[in-house]
Ligand code: ADP
């Protein structure tokens with residue numbers, strides 16, 4: 001006998017494994033609304049992401065892993081804002097009541113929710129094509145959030161973690177080059193599965209970078225594209241206020257030989273494909289931040305204390321656009337054409 005909507009909610013979502021006593025939460029699921037109460041002087045940070053079957057994940061995706069990815073990509077937005085989690089809501093659209101699927105999905109949510117102490121506060125459960133929407137709610141002291149706006153000429157550009165692993169993982173899962181027809185050993189398979197489904201999100205990293213980073217975001221579309229957002233939002237250098245917006249935009253140089261690449265990435269992705277996947281592959285969910293030179297040492301030592309790989313990959317410059325610089329110091333523009341080329345996922 002199929003469960004009713006209310007039984008599904010009670011059994012798999014309004015459950016103890018998804019509820020944690022935490023400052024800010026007054027009331028969780030079960031009423032018409034959840035209630036939050038932040039202490040004075042704090043701001044509420046909100047972000048939402050939808051994942052649709054066939055668009056963002058395959059129909060046969062493992063529900064335990066899928067749930068983790070759904071929640072982690074939302075938590076990544078909080079981290080990038082310097083916020084810490086309070087709770088999340090879940091809008092779930094299911095084609096059928098497959099209790100095994102729902103139960104594994106719930107367990108995946110609980111795994112991440114527990115490790116980030118982020119409670120499920122409520123949601124909506126409906127029938128339809130499989131779709132998962134999560135909205136996360138976080139808190140951050142007033143005026144301390146990390147924004148995309150704020151990078152200045154001379155700031156260093158840092159990324160956390162490694163680049164391109166999730167993009168490589170997607171090639172593997174879709175049996176595309178450079179993995180086509182290749183059987184991976186267990187360790188490699190586990191590495192790439194985790195790279196895609198379980199991005200490493202560090203709330204502590206975002207918190208530690210408050211007051212240190214001049215701009216920040218999480219890398220979801222690839223460093224080239226996401227750094228572009230920071231440049232678009234960036235402060236004009238002093239004295240250039242009168243220039244028109246387009247010519248007043250700041251730019252950046254990326255030291256492509258310094259991009260942090262994992263051992264597994266280097267093992268499977270041939271050199272000719274590495275830049276494309278690392279710069280434009282997407283789904284990395286590490287942080288990209290800019291830091292003024294005077295604060296650089298402090299930022300580096302805080303990330304070190306957290307055990308987070310934190311790599312300087314370039315610098316903000318006055319000239320608009322993104323340039324790539326190799327180990328010999330030779331610079332080439334990352335042109336729109338170049339970017340389009342990098343955007344091609346199968347080479
Ligand atoms: P309403 O019709 O008032 O919106 P619902 O019947 O949709 O109420 O939901 C009843 C309660 O169950 C609400 O508190 C809602 O937040 C919660 N709920 C529904 N679906 C989910 C879900 N997938 N996860 C968590 N809570 C849920």
Ligand code: MG
Nearest residue numbers: 032123124125
């Ligand atoms: Mg409802």
